[in-house]
Every structure is written in structure tokens, then in C-alpha cells.
Amino acid sequence: MQLIHTIAELRAALAGQQETAFVPTMGNLHSGHISLIELARRHGGPVVASIFVNPLQFGAGEDFSRYPRTLQADCAQLQVAGCDIVFAPDANEMYPEAQTFSVHPPLADELCGAWRPGHFQGVATVVLKLFNMVQPRYAVFGKKDYQQLLILKGLVRQFNLPIVMLEGETGRADDGLALSSRNGYLSQLERAEAPRLYRLLRAAALRVESGDGDFSAIEQSVGDELTRQGWRVDYISLRSRSSLLAPAPDESDLVLLAAAHLGRTRLIDNIECSRPV
């Protein structure tokens, strides 16, 4: 496995490759990331993982500076997983000048975007840059960041990038908690409480699947229960799986998305569900 820090070396290492599979990450890898590498490996070309904590996608007061940087441990995991190239540029390599061009995606002010202004603009901008550096045939993203995945699928489609998007299922701990680098911020007590989010989402999804059509009441009950348990809820929202907008009356394929703070840690999760039509 090669560890590469510059764009020039990356391009040289990938020259002529037509089947590169790419897994962009911010590092601090867990088994959720590793399952994305495994997905990438199925396609036979070289597997590239990037590790870059992108300042553009963090807002003022967010956790950019304390976000865990664990390059050595990440590389060890990636090597075992069969990754071929780790691309770990520094901020100056990614942004040698102030990034004055940006990509403006739709849905950027919805859901997480409403709580993190500029976040998805920063994500779309850095991912477009990384795509142009790696020029992959396949790119792999996890469904845990459901809104991000939908936005990046739109980016590829609407900017006509010749990339196939692959989706990885959310990795979960035994108690159901979605794997996330931010779980490392949780205290022992918070970690014990954290799985409640997914438990409540699963219960709500069952209500939807059993035909309960009062989506506001379902969302409200999840939010209320979290609040009672000391969480600070950003949103609980049942949306169309294809558009992430409010579902049309006849739309069956839905996703229930949630973001809430436990102490000073913001957790997100989601669950796909289908209503009977």
C-alpha cells in the first residue's frame, strides 16, 4: 500500500487506470469505513482511500479542531483491508489558494443543512476536487450520511461525472448505534444512552410500515422521547427516499432521518422504511 500526500504523485500513481475505486474519508476509521473499502475491492481496479479533514465543511463552533486525526492507525487498518493507495493531502495541497469557487447543491438548506450552514456546499466542493484528482470509475459512500449520499449522487449525475456511485450500508455496534468517528467523543454514560436513537427510529419505522400515516405524530414522539432523555434534537424527519423532500401522498419508499445532540456530541442516523400503498 502506498501513502501519498501530493496530487502530482497521486496522478502519477493512477495514470492510465480505468477502474479505480475511491473511498473518500475524514480518517479515524472504524469498521463502517472498512466495509466501504471491501465494497470498493469487489470491482477489481486499484482502491484509493483519501483521508482529509476538510475545513470547508465545518462551521464556526463545530468540531474541526478536535476532530480525531489518527493517520497511522488508519493506514494500518487500510492495509489489512486491501487498500492500494492512501491519499492524505494536507490543507495546503487541497487549498493552495483561498477556495473561491464552490458547488451549490440543492437540499443544502434542508435537514442537516439547516443546522450546519455551508456544510453540504463544503462537502460537494471538496468531493468534486477529490473526484478530479482521483478520476475514479467507482466512488463509495455510506448510507449513514444519507443526505450527503443523495447530494453526491446528484453531483455526479448533474455534472455528468463518469463515475458509478456505490452505497455502503451503515455499520452498527451490537447495540445498534451507528458507527461514527464522533462516537469517540461520548462519555461512558452517553455511550450507554446513544443506542436509544436507533431504537426509537426502528420503532417509528415499524409504525410507518404498519400503516400509521400520521408522520408528524411519529416524528414528534421520537423527538419528545429523546428530549425527555436529555438529548437536544435538531430534527426528526420522514422524507422521500429519492428526493429527501416531504413524501408525496402516493410515495412508498421513505427514510426517517434524525440528528440530535447527546452532551456536546452531535449524532445522526436514519432508517429506510416503506409505507403500505
Added chain:
Amino acid sequence: MQLIHTIAELRAALAGQQETAFVPTMGNLHSGHISLIELARRHGGPVVASIFVNPLQFGAGEDFSRYPRTLQADCAQLQVAGCDIVFAPDANEMYPEAQTFSVHPPLADELCGAWRPGHFQGVATVVLKLFNMVQPRYAVFGKKDYQQLLILKGLVRQFNLPIVMLEGETGRADDGLALSSRNGYLSQLERAEAPRLYRLLRAAALRVESGDGDFSAIEQSVGDELTRQGWRVDYISLRSRSSLLAPAPDESDLVLLAAAHLGRTRLIDNIECSRPV
């Protein structure tokens, strides 16, 4: 020469090409465009010209609907010039769904951008799409659209596109008028008047080169003279050649840019000049 209308056929025709040179146009070609094709041909790879009148870059009340569409004549010229592929998609091929993703370039509200809100956003968005369809090694743009050229050079640099940008000099009629598809809108009288714009820019550039540092007075005198002759001036502005912002006190490489309406035709032109430092 192949005439191609779909992205799929374009990709198939260019598969494996590493040295494609690309000339994006809106058609209605004149010898200025043809000189860009000749620039493209020097690089040895296949030469692709696109012809697409991009609705995204026209504002309400602009000339989108009357912009001349002359595909057959354009193809004849391109064939003679040695173009290999003409890519002429229709609007549905370029925008099969509402284009909800856009590129936001800097300088988009400056100069022409101040008078054409959304124009450079539309230009940057369609050019990024075209780049991803053609995946050229070289892209050729004319200096007549100076601000567009600077913005697109920034697009390539800041989104890390593996494209070399080539710049073509402005083609001019014998009387100095910059070649433009929009010249076709001019009446005979207006056509006789039109070269005044470049004559005034040349005279102003001489003042700059001879050491006159009163840029506002220089800009003003060009504007005043045009107004006296019945033009409606959008802007006359002396800018830094590298940034298109107001020149720094010690900056020598400048460009004088102008946009003005003659009757219902909007003309733009520019001239590079250097002040003694």
C-alpha cells in the same frame, strides 16, 4: 468529421483518448472560433467542438431565443478547419432534469456579471458539465470573453481538473471590431459605428502605457465619448490582468474591459496594456 448529439455516443467516440483538445462554442461560428480550432489542432489529439446555446447563461430579457442557430454552416466551417467531432446536444441531453446543482465562481458579480446576474454561474456550470463529458486534455477559449476566460481558468485550477487551458487572441475585422456572433444583430449604420469601441480602447491603452495614472479619468473619457455617439455604456474598467480586480498600486499588467450597447446589441471588448512601473 463526426456530428454527435448524445453524451453516450460522445463518450464512446472518445474512449481511451488522452490528448483530446476541446473548443466549446455556442455556434454561429466566425473566423475567431476557427482560429481556436487551429490552436486546438496543434496538440495532435482529436479536436472536439461543442455547439450548444446554453439557456442557463442567458438572463430574462436577453437574446437566448434570437441567438443565431446555424448548425449546418457551422459544421461546414468546422470540417474545413480540421475539427474531428462536433458535439451538438439538445437542451434535453444537457439538462434531462432541472439543473439544481450550480457552480458559483468568484468575480461573478463583477464587470459583465454585474449586468448579467447569473451569467457566469451558468457559464461555469455548463462548462464543467461539458468538460466532464469530453474529458479533454486541452480546452481552448478566446480572450474576447476575457472575464469568462479568467473565471474558467480559475474553475480548472480550483476544482483540480486535469486540463490545460489555451487562450486564443481576439479575432478582429479589418476595421478593428472584435468578431462576435452578436455583430450579426447590427444594422448597417451600427456596424459602421461599432469599431469606435476598440478605437477608443486602443487610445486609452496608449494613455496608460505612456504613464497616465488617472485611471478613472481614462475610463470616464471612453465612456463619455461612447455615450456622445449614442451608445449605452455598461462599464469601462481598467483592471488587474491576473485578478480582474482593481489593480494594486504596483501592478503593471492591466486590461481595459468594456461593455456597451449599440441599439439593441450588447458588445464587449478588451485590450491588454501595461503601465510603466
